[in-house]
Amino acid sequence: MTPVAWLAMALAFGCGVLVGALLLRRRAKQEVVARTLVPHRTRQVIGALQSGTVIVRRDRRASFSNHSASALGIARPDGALHEGVADLAERAWRTGQVVEQEVEVRRGVLGAVSQVHVRVTPIDEELALAVANDNTEQRAAEATRREFAVNVSHELKTPIGALSLLAENVEDTADDPEMVRQFAVKMRREARRLTKLIQEIIDISRLQGGESVLDHEEIDVAGVVHEAFEGARLAAETKRIELVADLRARPLVLGDRDLLVMAVRNLVDNAIAYSDAGSRVTASVTSHDDAVSVAVMDQGIGIDAKDQERIFERFYRTDPARARQTGGTGLGLSIVKHVALQHSGTVNVWSQPSVGSTFTMTLPGYQESP
Structure with missing residues (x-):
């Protein structure tokens, strides 16, 4: 190789080393700058x-x-x-x-x-x-509130409209005592429905607001069932429905007694409303593996499988026509679900059309300190 060739190779090598050094220096400078951008x-x-x-x-x-x-x-x-x-x-x-x-x-x-x-x-x-x-949960909550407001407005219109129409009928038939009496009976029924609806709207709003279980106390679940039965006894006697309490176990839970009575009462009221005259409604209390279950069983019309996943939604009714006859608001089971959630529990349903339904609310058990 000639001296000129050696010189060319040396120059090329030197240039390569110089370029590489410049690139490394530039990269190092960029890394330093990147680090100093966010100290x-x-x-x-x-x-x-x-x-x-x-x-x-x-x-x-x-x-x-x-x-x-x-x-x-x-x-x-x-x-x-x-x-x-x-x-x-x-x-x-x-x-x-x-x-x-x-x-x-x-x-x-x-x-x-x-x-x-x-x-x-x-x-x-x-x-x-x-x-x-x-903001996903906030968006969902806002949508739920809007839906709730729309549903409440719709549900309130029905009994209020009925009362207004019945009042007009009373005015038109003021000279017919028998017709006035019939319209008065219907007005009382619509007024009771409106009162129940408003109370249940208040109840479920309070439950969803997280203000329900403020003071916990030891509660005898069997006593809750007895109190719920006493409140529903008149409706049961009107339809000649037998109320049976299977209370061989008397476990304790920790929670709000009034809310638990309201939840069990709603289950019993539902069972009575959707059962035929002369049938039976049974409430049982069991305890297993630190869990307490209250099951309300009826021999009623049952619930289709397609409706069972939605019956705990607010204002959902499987049979709107029958719900109007029985005074149902579509809020009772939703209240039960929220009461169970407030007590760290669950509620589920087993049902078969023309056979009956069983609603089971399960809550954490409580053991008294020795």
Whole structure:
């Protein structure tokens, strides 16, 4: 090899080393800059925040994000950023103002959808701060409240309209005592239905507000069944329905006695309302493995399988026509469900059309201290 060739190789090698050194220096400088963009103390503060927090870079990646942001699905530790958050950051930089919006995030292998509220504040030309909170439950609660308000308005219109119509009929037939008497009976029935509806709306609103079980006390479940039976006895005697209490066990639970009596009374009232005259309604109390169960069994019309999953929904009725005849509001079983939940319990149903139904409320048992 000639001296010129050796010189060329040496120059090429030197240039390569120089370029490599420059690249390494540039990369090291970028890493230093990246680290200084979010100082260690700032990272500690962001990491301690409950809200999902992300430092967004201009290249649509996360310079730093906390664990909450990863849990919400808006950023990953490797810097990947949700497209919706990156778009909001672009708007914030473009307008120079704080922007906020709800972003739809899909999480998990099943792709569960969450509504995440994101607020982005531009820090400078290269960085922005995104703060996110999951609004899924809040949205669901708002939808539930709106639905409840619509249902209440609809349900109140029926008895109020009936009372108004009956009052007009009484006025038109004032000279016919027999007709007045008949309309008066119907007005009393509608008034009782309206009173029951209003009371149950108050009850379920209180239960859903989390204000129910304020003072816990030791409760004899057998005594709860006795009290519920006493309250329902007149309705049972009117239909010649026999009330049977199977109370061989007398376990204790911890909770609110009035609420538990209301729940069992609703189950017994339902059993009476949907049973034929001359049949039997039985309530039993059992205790097993630290759990106490109250089962109310009837020999009534039963419930179709397609309705069994929905009967605990508010205002849901399997037979609206029969519910109007019996004075049912569609809230009784929903109240039972919420009372059970307030006592860390459950309620379920077994039913077969033309055979009958069994509603079972199960609560945690309580043992007296020795």
